[in-house]
């Protein structure tokens with residue numbers, strides 16, 4: 001099967017802050033991502049996991065078209081991504097709902113931008129609110145909803161305008177453990193129902209193994225793809241508790257083995273950074 005998204009030898013560097021330039025003997029740029037090469041198939045659930053500061057959000061911003069690569073390119077359905085577009089829905093860690101709009105009006109937002117008429121907008125938005133299990137809450141405002149409910153609305157909003165790809169940047173990180181687990185299995189159900197291609201970014205190894213058909217493990221900064229691990233569970237949405245399955249435990253361990261040196265290195269980088277800013 002041909003790739004839905006093809007990330008082709010992507011590099012991203014940023015202008016270094018002055019103190020860091022001094023430390024690195026005049027080097028003007030800091031490399032955040034180096035030679036990222038990854039293909040995501042149509043309808044695939046791809047998870048990207050990596051240590052803090054390895055460039056996960058930088059990669060997601062590039063996929064969203066919010067920034068441009070310093071080298072290489074990202075291709076969606078054969079066309080290079082060159083800006084934000086409704087063909088890619090994004091769900092961030094912070095809910096990013098419009099506080100002045102009801103749940104229903106939030107979900108209608110992308111449909112308005114697409115020029116869908118009022119009546120159809122309402123019908124489609126209600127369908128997606130139903131899909132995320134929030135029928136009855138259409139007229140609540142974000143401040144009247146729990147964190148988990150807000151994130152469900154954010155997912156409904158991103159899916160309602162029928163994007164080709166759903167990009168998710170640690171969408172459940174701010175939720176409590178029980179809500180997170182519920183939303184993880186809800187997301188699998190929604191993925192099965194909609195057959196969307198999903199790229200999901202996380203810190204969490206357990207979350208990665210639970211959700212992903214493949215898990216791309218990143219190195220510490222500059223972020224590279226260290227290895228892509230296949231997660232071969234057949235019936236991912238079955239009632240069986242996947243987390244207790246010995247194969248699940250083995251895969252979680254395999255990913256931790258790949259990650260632990262990177263996490264250690266990322267922690268060292270953090271220490272160095274804070275020393276630099278204290279001494280600067």
Ligand SMILES: Nc1ncnc2c1ncn2[C@@H]1O[C@H](COP(=O)(O)OP(=O)(O)OP(=O)(O)O)[C@@H](O)[C@H]1O
Nearest residue numbers: 014015032050051052053054055056057058059221
């Ligand atoms: N606009 C920017 N200007 C300069 N440096 C940046 C910029 N954005 C990101 N960086 C640097 O690029 C590196 C990667 O950052 P990024 O936020 O993508 O990492 P992350 O893996 O998402 O981190 P976390 O898991 O902590 O959210 C970091 O060292 C960060 O300081």
